[in-house]
Amino acid sequence: MHYHCIAVLSVIVTDLLASLAKPLSPxxxxxxxxxxxxxxxxxxxxxxxxxxxxxxxxxxxxxxxxxxxxxxxxxxxxxxxxxxxxxxxxxxxxxxxxxxxxxxxxxxxxxxxxxxxxxxxxxxxxxxxxxxxxxxxxxxxxxxxxxxxxxxxxxxxxxxxxxxxxxxxVSPRTQWQTPRNDSSGETVGLAKSASGEPVTILSGRAKVDFATPSFLRWLYDTEAYRPNAMDKNVLGVVGLKGDTPSPADMEAFMRKYRDADDATYYKVVKINGGGNDPTHPHEEANLDIQYAEAMAYPTPHIFYSLGRGPSRDDWLVIWLEYILDQRDIPQTISISYTYKERWTPREYAFYVCNMFAMLGSLGVSILVSSGNDGIGQGTCMNKDGMVRFIPTFPATCPWVTVVGGTTDYEPEAAAVFSGGGFSDHFERPLYQRRSVPTFLEDLGSRYQGLYNPSGRGIPDIAAQSISLPIFFNGQEQRETGTSGATPIAAGIISLLNDWLISTGRYPLGFLNPWLYGKGLAGLNDITEGSNPGCGMDGFSAIAGWDPVTGLGTPNFRRMMGQLV
Structure with a gap:
């Protein structure tokens, strides 16, 4: 028995030495x-x-x-x-x-x-x-x-x-749409807002016929502030799909709505074959840059026009590669494009989201739109034949600030299309640990199984998004959607960064921990309206955070007070 074990061991050792003599196969x-x-x-x-x-x-x-x-x-x-x-x-x-x-x-x-x-x-x-x-x-x-x-x-x-x-x-969807005619309620009179804009009174609610820059600046209390750090503070606007704005339309818009006719307004940076053809502008690009400029003028602006290149590159990855390699990055960036999170692979979403986190760690405030489909477009049926609400990406990334849509005033209410909900990819971030559970307790068992109650909630804030006048191909028209709300909010954040920089302080950078903390006192809580979708009524705006308007709309002066 002893000699048999030695023989077996000898064979094993011989085989092992032979295998070690051969190069390891990769x-x-x-x-x-x-x-x-x-x-x-x-x-x-x-x-x-x-x-x-x-x-x-x-x-x-x-x-x-x-x-x-x-x-x-x-x-x-x-x-x-x-x-x-x-x-x-x-x-x-x-x-x-x-x-x-x-x-x-x-x-x-x-x-x-x-x-x-x-x-x-x-x-x-x-x-x-x-x-x-x-x-x-x-x-x-x-x-x-x-x-x-x-x-x-x-x-x-x-x-x-x-x-x-x-x-x-994934393909980015722009978040603007043709304005809807709202016939709900009973017209009982006409009036003017405190900003001088014409409004219609419907069942006691003030509805703005045109949410012009002068109205927005009055509503969000920025009209008395003039930027002082124009040599340092910059606002960036991202244009995917090769979208490009028209300088002639911008000039007409700014002359009418900001009484400005001596500004350069913005410069275009072309990335990966992006365009800059003023003769073929896009409505999305015009809307985004006109309202960013309307709120933050005369702050310098950069419009990033992104192409796909011959290999049909990924939009967001190419833009993030470019911006992270820059020495000078705008302190505030507005992105009005979304994807369905459902068709965004989880690890791809983590990768893109980590790059947004890198931007935030560099002191950049990134605002993205929440989408225009409420809790989801169509039946919201997934591949298993089950209904599941459809949040949007990159909005569900915890390291960006997401902007939903509102309408009316005194009081403001949620726009019916304001995208909102809960991520299926990203868990609830630390800064939402107090605000989101309060909403879920109020919601109870409604919609149980149709969303992820432990997911990152969107949006974070909101802004006006209905009947926004723009100039396009020399003509004035109205646009509606969270595409407009996002540059409006970004313009206000840019003004806050301007004030901080002009007083020798650092810009805000990643906004959300501050917004959900001390900055909360600078927001107008929205408690009316809902965001239907998926054939259902959707979530409701309530006191505190909700997946329709987030924490509310900005009040510039009050937000400044929370930075003192």
């Missing part, structure tokens, strides 16, 4: 799915494989050494996003194994992302175990190169957060 062929869809997302159809020789730029988002460090840093204004020491070594070995030239690989996004420039689609398919195809959106006609699933070697799953573009079938 683990890069042991592929496991990272993310996939069971079917092509709704409204997208495949047009087949990309043309031979087509290339894409891949972004490999690396997991940070300390996953909570960035969020801690956001609250403490620090910066810790570097990957674990072994991560780069492993990923570079994997890329080398697949013949990816080191000259085509660069670091970006603060060191947490590897950018692979000009990867052939054939090579990307091999690298990721994917099947890239060209897809077209049946409603909007937009085409993208994507795959319904991709894999990574098992050894990399703990090191790579996501790869972009892969399964992110």
């Amino acid at each position: 683990p890069w062929d042991n592929m496991h799915i990272k993310h996939s869809w069971n079917a092509v997302p709704t409204n997208w159809v495949s047009l087949g494989r990309p043309p031979s020789g087509a290339t894409i730029d891949l972004y490999i988002a690396l997991k940070p050494n300390r996953e909570d460090a960035l969020i801690d840093a956001l609250y403490e204004v620090a910066d810790l996003v570097a990957p674990r020491p072994e991560t780069l070594e492993l990923v570079n070995s994997w890329l080398e194994y697949h013949g990816i030239s080191s000259s085509s690989v660069s670091m970006t996004h603060g060191g947490n992302t590897l950018k692979l420039k000009g990867v052939s689609v054939i090579q990307a398919n091999t690298l990721l175990g994917a099947s890239y195809q060209v897809y077209r959106h049946v409603e909007w006609g937009e085409t993208i190169v994507r795959t319904v699933g991709y894999s990574l070697p098992r050894a990399l799953h703990l090191h790579v957060l996501t790869v972009v573009p892969t399964t992110s079938f």
Whole structure:
């Protein structure tokens, strides 16, 4: 028995030594799915494989050494996003194994992302175990190169957060719409607001026929303030989809509504093939820049016009890559575009949201629109045939400030389309730990199972969003939507930053901890209205925070008082 054990042990040792004499086979062929869809997302159809020789730029988002460090840093204004020491070594070995030239690989996004420039689609398919195809959106006609699933070697799953573009079938929707005629209530008289604007009195409620800049400045108490830090303070407006504004329309708008005809107004920065054709402006771009300027004039403005490039790059990732690489970044940024969170892969959403957190840690206040579909568009049925409310992204990211819509005044009320609800991707952030549970207690069991009660709640604040006059192609027209509310709110935050900078202080940066804390006293609580959708009545605006108007609308002077 003793000699038998020795013989067996001898065989084992011999085999082990033989295996050690051979070079270890790399683990890069042991592929496991990272993310996939069971079917092509709704409204997208495949047009087949990309043309031979087509290339894409891949972004490999690396997991940070300390996953909570960035969020801690956001609250403490620090910066810790570097990957674990072994991560780069492993990923570079994997890329080398697949013949990816080191000259085509660069670091970006603060060191947490590897950018692979000009990867052939054939090579990307091999690298990721994917099947890239060209897809077209049946409603909007937009085409993208994507795959319904991709894999990574098992050894990399703990090191790579996501790869972009892969399964992110998202296209930004602009949040403006044709104004609705509201025939509810009984007209009992005409009057003028204290700002001099004509209003209609409906059953005791003052309805503004045109929410002009003079009305907004009176309503939100900014009309007496003139910016003083124009050499330092800047307001940025993001235009996705190649949208571009018209300087002629801006000039006409500012001459009529701000009595200004001597300003440069804004400059356009073109990114990734973005446009700047004044002869072909877009209503969204005009609305966004005109109301940002109307509220913050004469603060300098930058309009970022973003293109897709030949490889149909991801809008948000390209813009975030650009802005994080800039030496000088606007202190306030307005984004009026949204995606359905439902079709935003969770790890992709985390990756984009982390980049927004990086911006916040750099002292930037980022405001985004909550959407115009209330709690959700259509039946809100998911792939399992169940109804589920549809929040929007990047609004559900906890590290941006989300703007819903209001209408009327004395009192203001929620706009019926104001997007709101709870994230299915992101848990409730620390700054909402007191305000959101109060709403949920009031809601009770209503809509149970249709939303995530532990998710990040949106919006955070709100602003006027109905009957906003703009100039477009030389003609005046009205627009409605949270696209207008967002630059209005951003303009007010920009004025607060101007005041802070002009008094030798730092800008606000990430707003939400302050808004949900001391800044709350500077907001007008909205307690009327709701946001129907999904064939239901939606959530109701109540005292305190609610998923319709958030904490309320801004009062500039009172907010200044909370910064003293």
